[in-house]
Amino acid sequence: MSETIRTDEAPRFRYSARLANEIEAKWQGYWEEHRTFWAPNPSGPLSDGFEQMAGRSKLYVLDMFPYPSGAGLHVGHPLGYIGTDVFARFQRMNGHNVLHAMGYDAFGLPAEQYAVQTGQHPRVATETNIENMRRQLRALGLGHDPRRGPATTDVDYYRWTQWIFLQIFNAWYDDAADTARPIAELVRQFEAGERAADDERPWAELSPIDRRRLIDAYRLAYLDEAPVNWCPALGTVLANEEVTPDGRSERGNHPVFKRPMKQWTLRITAYAERLLADLDLLDWTDSIKLMQRNWIGRSVGASAVFPVEGHEGVEIEVFTTRPDTLFGATYMVLAPEHELVDEIVPVGWPGTTRGDEWIETPAAWRGIFGVDRTPAEAVTAYREFAAGKTDLERQTETREKTGVFTGAFATNPTNGESIPIFIADYVLIGYGTGAIMAVPAHDQRDFEFAREVELPIVGVVRPPDAWLEAHGVTADTPADEWPEAYTGDGIGMNSANDDVSLNGLETAEAKRVIGEWLERTGTGAPTVTYRLRDWLFSRQRYWGEPFPIVYDESDLPIALPESMLPVELPELTDFEPRIVDDDEQSLPLPPLARAHDWVNVELDLGDGVKSYRRELNTMPQWAGSCWYYLRYLDPTNDHELVGSEVERYWTHGVRAGGAPAAGGVDLYVGGVEHAVLHLLYARFWHKVLFDLGHVSTPEPFQRLYNQGYIQAPAFVDERGFYVEVIDVEERDGDYFADGRPVTRKDGKMGKSLKNVVTPDDIYRDYGADTLRLYEMFMGPLDASRPWSTTDIIGVHRFLQRLWRNLVDEETGVARIFTDPPDEQTRRLLHRTIAAVRDDMASLGFNTAIARLFELNNRLTLVVAEEGAAPSEVATPLVLMLAPLAPHTAEELWSRLGHEYSLAYEPFPVADPALLVDEEIEIPVQINGKVRARIRVPADADAATLESIARADAKIAALLDGASVRKVVVVPGRMINFVTD
């Protein structure tokens, strides 16, 4: 139910929704007309007015790129946008040249899916949605620079997205220099013989095709045939980051399958170490840094090579974090998909030795599908079993270890032991080398598998006595009688050969010694491995950026020259992704394949006009959002991504306290859901651009702030379905919809929970300033909090009272007197200014607003007495209100007699002399309990305070007869008498 204000009876100039709407429309028009929020660049077409900014320091405030949804905004969306706007306006008043703008991340699935359903071009829906969102955001009074709001779908924009892709494609990572370099430098190194192909063949002996293959393998963007996340329901492949832990698509929650496919991949892993290390330069919350660290997943250990017996030159490389346990490796495990498996599987089962005894392959080794199969059959059966497991089954399963013997053996390089090679699905193809050495005594998974399959367990680290005791064993108990693996550190044992001994060494020392030995003997080396995988970068969609890539008859990719950009999306009428066949193994057929005239082109790429085939995939939605913050800086530049002077001006590092600054955006506000995906991808692209000299800072976002979500009451009926919140009524604490009981189940506001409140409703009932103020007042910006329509009235009343304190409700004329206010009011004013300044600087808008409430409450008393407000209070109060409720503040400012906008008026500064009181009240405690309060001079010393306290009648009475053991006096704070 809306709070309808009976405007017909209210005074003409009472602050009501009607008046607020009038004021808001007026000032939104004014700001637009006067270009109030145009932030001038130091040079170039957007530099008009830069001289007037001389002496001001720059500030770049940024919101995460919004997707223009067809549903329009609900009140949860603009929370962060309001926060950045308040901060930007505050800092503008503090003398900064503030850049604040908003564009649209407009490629992507929803528009395309809508297009598939309706046959309407996605551009149409996208443009309508952007228009609607612009309207809703404009009504909020956000102070954006309207010249800087590109959409990723603009040809002028995606031309540069394609250009960045070309930079990435035409670069390689120079590990020695730890930087990306133009690919031409690599070609030159090969030509000059400074570098040879992996197979040692000299450049001169390579065919042109082989040369291209060789170079392509170094590029930061490369085609890779690898198992990828294939989502048939979406008709596309997905990046690892877009797949949920239970193996479903993050968008739409559809099942995702692993399929080998040839796809574009970006070499983000080359940057793993820098992405990790440079987190230290950033002012981000620890939790976001931690999520990035976890995603990158650095782990330190060693690689080791195990020769496969009977196969000359065939080796299995493993990674281990516990190289000190190498002597305890009693078997190996390959991931079922490992490429060596087929090569090493023998025709028949071999025998093996156990102690001195020669035995046939034990039944337990041959797998769970019967013992009468050949090794090849057993391997095939196991692979089918493993691949058939859905990810959900893997979740719910008790994680019982299964696996099968390949029939092959490897040699443990430390002790020469012959150890069997298994495949098992507890080893993942996607991590490390997809193969492990198994040390069952010191790894719980290996231990469980060894128990299951009857493999030997040899202890090589002596556990501490406490562990032995807790597990009911002694130091003499063989490891295969332990109840579980010992995975901690300890003293090495059973670990010596003629060349090296780890016996008696602490774990850390043993790791060092064996690392040296591995390196010396060429059987391995200390290594660092990352969990991060390269970024799968192609999608089988229509509504995305086409790749600036063509293929010739060799099927190898060829980058188009910059001069051929943009590669525009061809017009289609059917946008649906298809699959080649209707079975499980089906392959995606991108919609662009149907644009035959576009796909097959005649081009002159330097050696005459020839026929080429265009790349059919498009880029993922992340592509456009990886770099938009750079385009905001120089949106009209048609010969550069961003002009370097402009780029340096807006992104040079400023960090308080002299700590090393990463530079980039000064304040970046957005939801925590982008903690890994967008923020990792954007950092990666930025670093590539940095390495190649296109940007001047190593990081894109100096300070990141995660705003919370607006939650809202939601209700489910007996069947568990959500019901529209508007249909729910409350009776004595119970809830009913259409007379049926429903249960309250709050959650993030959104269409799916049917609990959406739109900003348009709130504008209508209260005005945009009330909405802004309410969202900022609800709680700290970084916390999620429940929307409460009843609470809004509080901030609306505040605006109404403040307005009434300054303006006659009947005539609209300001009621101001110029005499100074009383001393108490003046002191409160200056305390308020000091507190509001601090709060706004630290984004503590909720407490800043509370302070303004207090000052206004005081002003109400003054006005009641005097009939008008002292201008010495009114003026700073309006200025302090301006960032939060800009329309109302502008209107008051103008009614106070000012001709121009207050957007660049200096924010009030407190007089320090008025912040200190001469006399203060402090509590007097007896044994920690407050028994009295005394008024004392603010600078009274401890002795004075004690004597004043003792003189207090009540304290004197309570202390009478008690023996005071101790007196704690904190001058300016409190006094505590401790008695026996």
Added chain:
RNA sequence: GCCCGGAUGGCGGAAUUGGCAGACGCGACGGACUCAAAAUCCGUUGCCCGCAAGGGUGUGUGGGUUCAAGUCCCACUCCGGGCACCA
């Protein structure tokens, strides 16, 4: 399972380095204005005992450090988030 957050009145939330718990707002209650209602204005409002003065108690639970703990330490409960067979 591992790693991060968090828990304060009926509700949203305030509380520098340990120093008066509950700022500010909502709601509720009482009053003024009104024929009446809404709006507006004034007052009260953590809980318990008490007519009152006043006293007791109180920041998820249990313990500890301290003259003093929402804040620090230990153990736990619940809620939210991230990761998860990561070698």
